[in-house]
Amino acid sequence: MEHDPELDQVICNALSLQEDYPDLYLPPSDKDRNDSATFSKILLEMEIQRPLNDPNRLQDTLVEFYSILGIPQEPPPGNYVPQGEGFLSEEEMAISKTAKEEKEDHVPSASSQKCRKRTFYDKQQTLFLQKQFDCNPYPDYVSRCCFAQVTGIPEPRIQVWFQNRRARHLSKSSTSQEAGIDGRPRAQTSKSNGHPC
Amino acid sequence: MEHDPELDQVICNALSLQEDYPDLYLPPSDKDRNDSATFSKILLEMEIQRPLNDPNRLQDTLVEFYSILGIPQEPPPGNYVPQGEGFLSEEEMAISKTAKEEKEDHVPSASSQKCRKRTFYDKQQTLFLQKQFDCNPYPDYVSRCCFAQVTGIPEPRIQVWFQNRRARHLSKSSTSQEAGIDGRPRAQTSKSNGHPC
DNA sequence: TTGTAATCTAATTTA
DNA sequence: TAAATTAGATTACT
Structure with missing residues (x-):
């Protein structure tokens, strides 16, 4: 073949x-x-x-x-x-x-409904994502898919979650500390901005 | 109640x-x-x-x-x-x-597989999205869902498509012309950058 | 090579 | 407070 x-x-x-x-x-x-x-x-x-x-x-x-x-x-x-009475029945x-x-x-x-309605994640989902974030704030596509499987949150939402989380958490730690987070520190100035593929 | x-x-x-x-x-x-x-x-x-x-x-x-x-x-x-033999059987x-x-x-x-694999859209899908783009380069969530239903492309992908399309098409037309596109001209300088909700 | 999907940051809005 | 959106820049792949 x-x-x-x-x-x-x-x-x-x-x-x-x-x-x-x-x-x-x-x-x-x-x-x-x-x-x-x-x-x-x-x-x-x-x-x-x-x-x-x-x-x-x-x-x-x-x-x-x-x-x-x-x-x-x-x-x-x-x-x-x-x-049907599955999944959303209630x-x-x-x-x-x-x-x-x-x-x-x-x-x-x-x-x-101009915007997508804000999604709210429950404590378990948030906790899970936070744990993953602490370990690596830049999960790749495969990891995000895994998180999606485990949490039930769609992968695109997980991506947005990490984006927002990085925006808050990493920039804050870079101003207060020296951004000594595991994985890429990344948020340094404004060069090499694109994706890391 | x-x-x-x-x-x-x-x-x-x-x-x-x-x-x-x-x-x-x-x-x-x-x-x-x-x-x-x-x-x-x-x-x-x-x-x-x-x-x-x-x-x-x-x-x-x-x-x-x-x-x-x-x-x-x-x-x-x-x-x-x-x-099963549906959808992806071949x-x-x-x-x-x-x-x-x-x-x-x-x-x-x-x-x-660090990144999501690039998706390729066929001629009909692209043509459809381009028509919509010409009419309104800023489709809201509801519209994007409609496009998703018609084209079969997931809504998050459609959102990315429009982002990339705006990045190319709108900035180009704003440099060459006066950005006289229907809908919001928007791409002017660098103020009021957030979302229009 | 060019075109385009995917990714990122930074700023912003809304609920 | 946090999810959603945008612009702009960049990278990878065809």
Whole structure:
């Protein structure tokens, strides 16, 4: 078998997707996944490349395509209400309420949800991350993925957590002390700023 | 029913998690999800708060806990091999090979995977994002989620895409022209740098 | 080589 | 107080 760079690329993409979605680590329920893939494919292939910045129009479009695909739920991104009783079951009613209120607001571009909502981590998660931070304030991607697996916090959030933590902790220690932290001291002046790959 | 801020917080966390993992938009397969939740919970509750920076030790720990939970797969983050034939079925063998090679390398902290592997987007995805960018180079969280749904690209990746795109496109146009782009011109000097929430 | 995804710092805003 | 966002600079890889 020869080396196929195109296949390599496909694999890299797939792995990267996997790593963004730890759910894919689980035994897959293929039917659902294919539905999702089909959905995206149809949307893209029908070349909906008009600007989607009018949320109402996009909302309508999404609902339309979901109904074409025979998926009953309407898909408001950010407040979809799961039907099953797994994982989020206890919050279902409240989420439903939130979604309805959002609907009545009708102006998501206002103050209702410009930013991603702040995530709050519980004591165990914070403690865990702090321990890792004390050991190495610059965890690489693999480590971050490990932390994500253990804490249940998505890897991108963990990355942000470490960024913010470094901003607070390292700069403070560099002003008060000589930044004698294990791993790279790093925060020195403003040179060699890029990533350490 | 009274207002419960604690419940609100739980809901916010849940929504944020959902938004990081579009898979949760799908009809959930509850058993699998509970397995995952249980896994994380056990790991946290047994207070594995020792530093996880030795990947080999973590690897062993994860395998051990997976076996405790009766989950047969070993979970190397970044190169787990899915068993089903959905979504990634075509690449299974090749991914398996990659995972095995990674295993033999045994030194993930070297050059094998410090960074997240670069993701490549196909023409349609790029075209779609470019159209959105031309319309508004500062999509808010809701818009980014919409783009994520349509393109199948995870929201955090879309955020990075727009960051890089702004870095290239906006600064270039501001030097050559007067930055007369729709939406905020923004990139003017170096004041009011924070986020626009 | 060029283009682009990923990473970092520093400053900032919001809840 | 801390998570989220941005600009700007940099690095790695194709």
